[in-house]
Amino acid sequence: MNRREEIIDVAQRLLEVEGPESLTMRRLADELGIQAPSLYKHVSGKSEIEAALQQRALRQLTEALAGTPDLPALAAAYRRWALAHPRLYELSTRQPLARDRLAPGVEVEAAAAVLRLAGGDLPTARAIWGMAHGLVDLELAGRFPPGADLDEVWRRAVTTFSASRAPDPDGRVGPGAAGRAGG
Amino acid sequence: MNRREEIIDVAQRLLEVEGPESLTMRRLADELGIQAPSLYKHVSGKSEIEAALQQRALRQLTEALAGTPDLPALAAAYRRWALAHPRLYELSTRQPLARDRLAPGVEVEAAAAVLRLAGGDLPTARAIWGMAHGLVDLELAGRFPPGADLDEVWRRAVTTFSASRAPDPDGRVGPGAAGRAGG
DNA sequence: CTCTCATGGCTAACGCTGTTAGCCCAATGG
DNA sequence: CCATTGGGCTAACAGCGTTAGCCATGAGAG
Numbered sequence: 001m002n003r004r005e006e007i008i009d010v011a012q013r014l015l016e017v018e019g020p021e022s023l024t025m026r027r028l029a030d031e032l033g034i035q036a037p038s039l040y041k042h043v044s045g046k047s048e049i050e051a052a053l054q055q056r057a058l059r060q061l062t063e064a065l066a067g068t069p070d071l072p073a074l075a076a077a078y079r080r081w082a083l084a085h086p087r088l089y090e091l092s093t094r095q096p097l098a099r100d101r102l103a104p105g106v107e108v109e110a111a112a113a114v115l116r117l118a119g120g121d122l123p124t125a126r127a128i129w130g131m132a133h134g135l136v137d138l139e140l141a142g143r144f145p146p147g148a149d150l151d152e153v154w155r156r157a158v159t160t161f162s163a164s165r166a167p168d169p170d171g172r173v174g175p176g177a178a179g180r181a182g183g
Numbered sequence: 184m185n186r187r188e189e190i191i192d193v194a195q196r197l198l199e200v201e202g203p204e205s206l207t208m209r210r211l212a213d214e215l216g217i218q219a220p221s222l223y224k225h226v227s228g229k230s231e232i233e234a235a236l237q238q239r240a241l242r243q244l245t246e247a248l249a250g251t252p253d254l255p256a257l258a259a260a261y262r263r264w265a266l267a268h269p270r271l272y273e274l275s276t277r278q279p280l281a282r283d284r285l286a287p288g289v290e291v292e293a294a295a296a297v298l299r300l301a302g303g304d305l306p307t308a309r310a311i312w313g314m315a316h317g318l319v320d321l322e323l324a325g326r327f328p329p330g331a332d333l334d335e336v337w338r339r340a341v342t343t344f345s346a347s348r349a350p351d352p353d354g355r356v357g358p359g360a361a362g363r364a365g366g
Numbered sequence: 367c368t369c370t371c372a373t374g375g376c377t378a379a380c381g382c383t384g385t386t387a388g389c390c391c392a393a394t395g396g
Numbered sequence: 397c398c399a400t401t402g403g404g405c406t407a408a409c410a411g412c413g414t415t416a417g418c419c420a421t422g423a424g425a426g
Contacts, residue, residue, distance in 0.1 A: 003403085017269075022382090024382090024383070024386085025383080025384060026382090026383080026384090032404090034404065034405090035383085035386095035404075035405060035406080037385075037386080037404090037405080037406085037407095038403065038404055038405075040385075040386085041402075041404075042403085045384075045385075046383095046384065046385090065319020067411055074364050092250070093320070093324060093326075094277075094324065095324070097295065107392090121339070123332070123335045123336045123338070123339040123340075124339050124343070126327070126331065126333075126336045126339075127318070127336050127337075127339050127340035127343065129317075129321070130314055130317035130318035130336070130340070131310065131314035131317055131318075131340070132313075132317065132322055133312055133317040133321060134313035134314055134315065134316040134318065135310070137276070137311075137316065137317060137319065137320055138312070138313055138316060141277065141278070142275060143276075144309070149305065149306070149310065150309075151308045153306045153309045153313070154310075155306070156304070156306040156307050156309075156310050157306075157310035158316075160307070160310065160343060160344060160347050160350060161343060163347045164346045164347045166342050171219075174255035196413060205413085206388085207412070208412080208414080209411080209412080209413090216373075217374085217375070218376060218377080219413085219414090220375090220376080220377085220378095220414075220415080220416095221368085221374065221375055223414075223415085224373075224374055224375075228413075228414075229412095229413065229414090279403085297382075345381090
């Protein structure tokens with residue numbers, strides 16, 4: 001059990017420091033001083049390692065988001081974590097989630113935070129989530145032109161959602177203390 | 184020259200129909216009735232094929248976006264194209280753009296459209312772009328819960344940006360030449 | 367008509383990947 | 397004292413992208 005954790009640890013370090021092309025079963029084994037096939041005594045395959053890393057990533061991201069008082073702070077924390085752990089973020093996003101392996105509530109927790117800050121409106125919360133993910137993804141993929149002022153983009157993105165306090169058609173308007181906080 | 188086009192054609196079909204794991208040099212050669220090494224007489228490597236597919240994807244996406252009169256139509260066209268060509272969209276996004284190979288103006292053109300619909304404000308245009316990409320990316324990766332009403336999410340996203348006609352704090356409502364909103 | 371040479375195939379092979387089969391040693395527990 | 401099992405090992409397989417080098421065909425030049 002302990003060896004498994006050790007394997008995941010080394011895998012994370014390898015991924016974050018040397019990039020995904022270095023996260024190889026043989027390389028991983030080398031780093032642990034054993035042979036590649038021995039890894040399979042602790043782990044079912046590479047995909048399990050990746051799933052574990054995804055789980056870690058989501059947990060850490062969630063923790064980084066915890067306690068942010070308003071939308072600007074939440075957005076800033078999201079972007080900050082993603083830029084600090086780009087490979088981990090990318091890995092965690094390029095997989096169908098593996099909901100079964102996921103510690104229950106990890107994602108729900110983060111989602112709840114966004115939802116609260118979105119004034120309780122689920123579609124708005126998801127739109128915000130999508131925007132945050134999209135901006136990070138484009139930035140990490142290097143798809144913005146070199147000189148782009150991304151701080152300003154995020155500021156604009158956040159203020160747009162802060163300004164228009166979702167006029168819910170069915171009247172369920174979150175009075176959301178957070179609503180005005182960032183405004 | 185013609186054979187090269189044929190190769191890219193088959194590669195696109197293979198990618199779109201059977202998925203990225205089937206887009207293999209040997210499989211591609213099989214499909215063309217030749218041996219894998221013969222492909223290198225027309226193409227420098229797999230990465231060149233992928234770059235060509237990325238270029239095609241961006242061109243087609245741009246065309247799909249052309250002529251959309253307003254933000255809702257633009258967003259709908261964006262999402263529609265991405266969902267119709269998921270593998271192509273994914274491939275085109277998981278690469279640093281290959282700006283050199285890109286037909287000049289292809290992306291700038293699309294960027295200009297977004298910029299115009301964003302009232303000429305560059306950061307807002309980029310925020311919109313990020314949101315559209317993020318929502319599509321999350322949807323394609325299957326990261327929304329099964330029952331999520333994504334139509335509603337997009338509606339909310341679009342109306343949010345439509346509602347708040349960016350009141351720039353310093354009055355800088357850029358007439359902003361279409362320079363480059365996209366990267 | 368012949369010679370040359372580029373075009374576009376071919377086979378063999380290399381080094382890499384994830385993964386499986388099967389062996390073996392050491393420690394633990396009845 | 398013996399059995400079981402945990403955790404290592406080597407050998408090997410199939411598949412990946414890619415390179416080296418050989419050979420047939422066809423077109424243009426002398």
